[in-house]
Structure formats: structure tokens, C-alpha cells
Amino acid sequence: MSQAxxxxxxxxxxxxxxxxxxxxASTVGIIALLAYVGYKFADTGQFEARKWEQFQYASVQxxxxxxxxxxxKAAGIxxxxxxxxxxxxxxxxxxxxxxxxxxxxxxxELFRAIPLLILIFFxxxxxxxxxxxxxxxxxxxxxxxxxxxxxxxxxxxxxxxxVPYGQTEGAYAIGLRKNQxxxxxxxxxxxxxxxxxxxxxxxxxxxxTALGFIITYPELLFVxxxxxxxxxxxxxxxxxxxxxxxxxxAICGSLSALAWWLQKRMGRTPRTAAxxxxxxxxxxxxxxxx
Amino acid sequence: xxxxxxxxxxxxQLFVDGFTNTVKLFLIAAVGSLVLGxxxxxxxxxxxxxxxAFGATYVNLVRNTPxxxxxxFLVFAVPKLDVNIDYFPSAAIALTVYTxxxxxxxxxxxxxxxxxGQAEAARALGMTFGQVLTLIVLPQALRAMVPPMxxxxxxxxxxxxxxxxxxxxxxxxxxxxxxxxxxxxFAVLLWITIGFLILILPLVALQRFLERKWRVAR
Numbered sequence: 001m002s003q004a005x006x007x008x009x010x011x012x013x014x015x016x017x018x019x020x021x022x023x024x025a026s027t028v029g030i031i032a033l034l035a036y037v038g039y040k041f042a043d044t045g046q047f048e049a050r051k052w053e054q055f056q057y058a059s060v061q062x063x064x065x066x067x068x069x070x071x072x073k074a075a076g077i078x079x080x081x082x083x084x085x086x087x088x089x090x091x092x093x094x095x096x097x098x099x100x101x102x103x104x105x106x107x108x109e110l111f112r113a114i115p116l117l118i119l120i121f122f123x124x125x126x127x128x129x130x131x132x133x134x135x136x137x138x139x140x141x142x143x144x145x146x147x148x149x150x151x152x153x154x155x156x157x158x159x160x161x162x163v164p165y166g167q168t169e170g171a172y173a174i175g176l177r178k179n180q181x182x183x184x185x186x187x188x189x190x191x192x193x194x195x196x197x198x199x200x201x202x203x204x205x206x207x208x209t210a211l212g213f214i215i216t217y218p219e220l221l222f223v224x225x226x227x228x229x230x231x232x233x234x235x236x237x238x239x240x241x242x243x244x245x246x247x248x249x250a251i252c253g254s255l256s257a258l259a260w261w262l263q264k265r266m267g268r269t270p271r272t273a274a275x276x277x278x279x280x281x282x283x284x285x286x287x288x289x290x
Numbered sequence: 291x292x293x294x295x296x297x298x299x300x301x302x303q304l305f306v307d308g309f310t311n312t313v314k315l316f317l318i319a320a321v322g323s324l325v326l327g328x329x330x331x332x333x334x335x336x337x338x339x340x341x342x343a344f345g346a347t348y349v350n351l352v353r354n355t356p357x358x359x360x361x362x363f364l365v366f367a368v369p370k371l372d373v374n375i376d377y378f379p380s381a382a383i384a385l386t387v388y389t390x391x392x393x394x395x396x397x398x399x400x401x402x403x404x405x406x407g408q409a410e411a412a413r414a415l416g417m418t419f420g421q422v423l424t425l426i427v428l429p430q431a432l433r434a435m436v437p438p439m440x441x442x443x444x445x446x447x448x449x450x451x452x453x454x455x456x457x458x459x460x461x462x463x464x465x466x467x468x469x470x471x472x473x474x475x476f477a478v479l480l481w482i483t484i485g486f487l488i489l490i491l492p493l494v495a496l497q498r499f500l501e502r503k504w505r506v507a508r
Contacts, residue, residue: 006335006401006406006409006427007335007401007419007422007427009413019337022341026344040372041371044370044372046370113486114483114486115448115449116448118451118462118482118483121462125465125478125479126476129474129475203354207357209356210359214358214452214455221358221362225362228366235370238367238370241363241366241367244359248359252355253350
């Protein structure tokens with residue numbers, strides 16, 4: 001009730017009765033909605049054995065695993081490169097020299113404003129135009145790195161800036177160099193504060209690999225379409241996509257939970273003076289929609 | 291350079307059609323997700339546990355699903371349930387369903403930024419629920435909501451490009467058409483980028499302005 005208490009007074013006898021009635025009514029409503037969806041599924045034969053039986057086959061399971069593997073491969077490569085990209089451009093943006101700061105700022109701001117799919121198309125169509133063969137994996141990875149790397153650069157910058165300025169002053173006062181201040185004083189504190197935000201962004205990156213579907217990179221969603229389009233099994237799109245969704249939700253959900261856990265843990269033991277950048281606050285999270 | 295401008299002038303109609311549909315899709319999904327998201331947000335701050343649980347489940351499921359999957363489900367799976375929706379409405383529904391989860395979170399955390407003492411003091415003055423909501427909580431919460439809400443909508447505007455993969459002619463679909471016409475893709479994509487920058491940069495500027503203006507006032 002802690003969330004609700006902002007808007008609502010502690011319920012008295014009448015409010016309790018009203019809430020109980022509303023609770024029952026809304027439960028019935030939700031159950032009715034789910035029942036309707038279930039009825040619609042049953043009515044159109046989504047529960048027929050024919051539509052589900054191919055998931056027993058080892059070959060189909062291997063196909064799904066292969067798709068998942070391709071998804072994780074793209075996400076893994078892109079995550080490593082995006083972290084590097086982010087580190088380079090964040091240090092550019094934090095530099096004292098405008099000649100480094102200006103281009104880094106431009107790049108980071110530009111790539112955050114371009115739709116990710118368009119960035120992927122740059123990697124996909126442009127080489128195609130000139131007759132160079134490019135692996136679809138790399139077209140996808142290029143787009144993911146440019147976009148997520150720019151967002152990560154902003155997270156890194158915010159993380160460094162969140163360390164109170166007194167830390168920097170203190171470090172300079174005891175005679176550390178600029179490099180040492182960043183490496184020994186700011187980074188160790190900043191990493192703790194930005195870890196939840198970084199993990200959240202990596203979840204977004206993982207979700208974004210699904211865009212590979214559009215350039216026909218054989219990732220999980222693409223494999224799902226192939227499995228779903230099989231006529232002998234009655235075009236089992238619905239079962240297939242439910243399974244694919246369950247896989248995505250399981251993986252992304254557990255990573256999100258990790259981010260959440262990190263955030264709580266970092267908040268509990270303040271070994272850093274910096275405010276923990278939240279994994280899932282509305283402002284940061286919304287910027288991480290895609 | 292001449293080639294670069296020729297790409298735009300030769301295919302002007304396609305660019306105009308594409309971006310018109312992008313803006314249309316954006317506006318429809320913006321209104322839809324504001325309505326659905328507000329409804330879900332209201333559920334998440336309601337005193338009824340069943341509604342709170344429903345809102346939380348919806349948000350957690352949708353947030354961990356790729357938008358492309360939502361699109362694919364609507365375009366390929368939903369027709370198998372004997373529900374036939376055209377491509378454009380399907381795209382609008384997919385964007386609405388996905389964006390609502392984020393709108394809901396903005397609203398919930400916006401309401402939560404208001405200190406509990408504010409509402410308590412208002413109730414102590416004898417204000418009714420409606421008065422507390424409209425005079426005390428919302429005026430403060432809205433300030434906290436507007437900047438993140440704009441981030442959500444900016445992201446959604448970019449997300450409309452995904453509809454290109456599902457047979458909707460919008461800005462993201464232009465490269466596929468241009469590939470058929472054999473136009474230089476780099477120029478095409480650059481023009482699309484410029485188009486999106488024209489749409490997005492004013493929104494970003496407005497967002498930063500509001501953020502600065504209202505941060506001081508609190």
C-alpha cells in the first residue's frame with residue numbers, strides 16, 4: 001500500500017468496503033478478459049495438438065536454439081563494442097579540450113536522434129549498393145553499436161558527473177594528475193553508481209537485436225516466423241510467437257531483475273558518494289525504450 | 291552533390307508519402323498510448339490490489355518484449371485468431387500497446403515524486419479526493435512527468451520506423467523502395483536522417499526548455 005498511500009487516505013470502513021467491491025469487480029473483469037482471449041484461442045484451434053507437436057522435435061528445438069544463439073551472438077558482440085564506443089566518446093565529451101569535446105558531443109547527440117533501424121539500414125543497404133558483401137550480422141551490430149554506444153556514453157558521462165566535485169578537488173589537492181583523478185578517484189565510484197543503468201541499457205540492446213528480423217538476419221524472431229509458417233502444422237504462428245515471447249521475457253526479465261537488484265544493493269551500501277543512476281526510473285528508462 | 295539533391299527531387303512524392311504516414315502513425319499511437327498508459331498508470335497507483343497487479347504484470351511483460359515481436363504478433367499471429375486488421379492499424383496498435391507500458395511508468399513515478407505530506411496536508415484541510423488530485427497532486431506531478439513523457443514520445447517517433455518491416459509505407463520503408471529504383475542508398479538514408487532530425491530536434495529542444503524551466507520552480 002505504500003505506493004497508493006500518496007493519493008489515498010488510509011481506508012475507513014466505507015472505503016474498505018468500496019475497495020473490496022472494486023477488487024472483486026476488477027478481478028472478475030480481468031478473468032473475463034483472459035477467458036475471452038482463451039476462448040478465442042480455443043475457438044480458432046490454437047490448442048490443437050497439431051500446432052504444438054513440432055516443438056517436441058529435436059530439429060525444431062535446435063532451430064529455436066540456433067535463433068537464440070544468433071540473437072545472443074549479435075547482442076554479445078554489440079555489447080562489447082558499444083561499451084568501448086561509449087567509453088571512448090564519454091571521455092571525449094568529458095575532455096577539457098574543445099577539439100575533442102565538440103566532435104564527441106556531435107556524434108553522441110546525432111546517433112541518439114536517428115532511429116536505430118535507419119542506422120542498421122546504413123550498414124545494410126549502403127554496402128549492398130556498392131556490391132560489397134556484408135554479413136547481416138555486422139550490419140545489425142554496426143547499428144546497435146552506434147546507437148547503444150551513444151546512449152552508454154551519456155550514461156558514463158552522467159555517472160562521472162554524479163561524483164561530487166569535492167572528490168575531484170580533493171584528488172587534485174593531494175597532487176594527483178588528471179589521468180589519475182579519473183582512473184583512481186572518479187571511475188571506481190562512478191562504476192558503482194552507473195552499473196544498474198548500464199545493465200538496463202544492455203537489456204535494451206538485447207531487445208533491439210530483434211530488429212535483425214527486418215534485414216532477415218536469422219535471429220530468434222526470424223526463426224520464429226519460419227517455424228510459424230509451416231502449413232503441415234496448421235501455420236502455428238500463435239504458439240510459436242508465444243514461445244518466442246516467453247524466451248525473450250525470461251532472458252530480458254532476469255537481466256532487468258539483476259539491474260534492479262544492483263540498484264538496491266548499491267543504494268544500500270554507499271561506498272560511493274555518487275547518487276546511483278537508477279535502472280528503471282521513468283526518465284532514464286524512457287530514453288531506453290529502443 | 292548534385293546527385294544528392296536529385297535523389298530527393300526525383301523521388302519527392304515517396305519521401306512526402308513516407309513521412310506523412312510516419313507522422314500519422316505517430317499521432318495516432320501517441321493519443322492511443324496516452325489514453326491506455328494513463329489508464330494503466332491509474333491502475334498502478336489505485337488502492338485495489340487486483341488492478342495494481344494487473345498493471346504491474348502488463349508493464350513487466352511488455353517492457354521485456356521487443357517491439358518488433360509485438361509487431362510480428364499482430365501482423366502474423368492475430369489474423370490466425372480470426373481477427374483481421376489492416377497493416378496500418380496493426381502498426382498503430384503495436385506502437386500503442388508497447389508505448390503504453392512506458393507512459394504508465396512515467397505517470398506512476400510522476401505521482402510518486404509528490405511528497406506524501408502534500409496530500410496528507412491537503413486532506414487535513416478537508417479536501418475531497420477530487421480536490422487533492424486536481425489541486426495538489428497533479429499540478430506537481432505533471433511537472434515531473436513532462437520531460438520523461440517527451441522522451442517516451444521521441445523514442446516512439448523513432449520506433450515508428452519498425453512498421454517498415456511490416457508492410458506499412460512510412461519513412462523507414464523508403465530504402466526498400468529506393469533499392470528497387472536503384473537510387474544511391476547513402477543519399478537516401480541521409481535524407482531520411484535529415485527528415486527525422488527535422489521532426490525530433492524541436493521536440494528535444496522543447497523538452498530541455500521545459501526541464502530547465504520547471505526544475506527551478508520546484
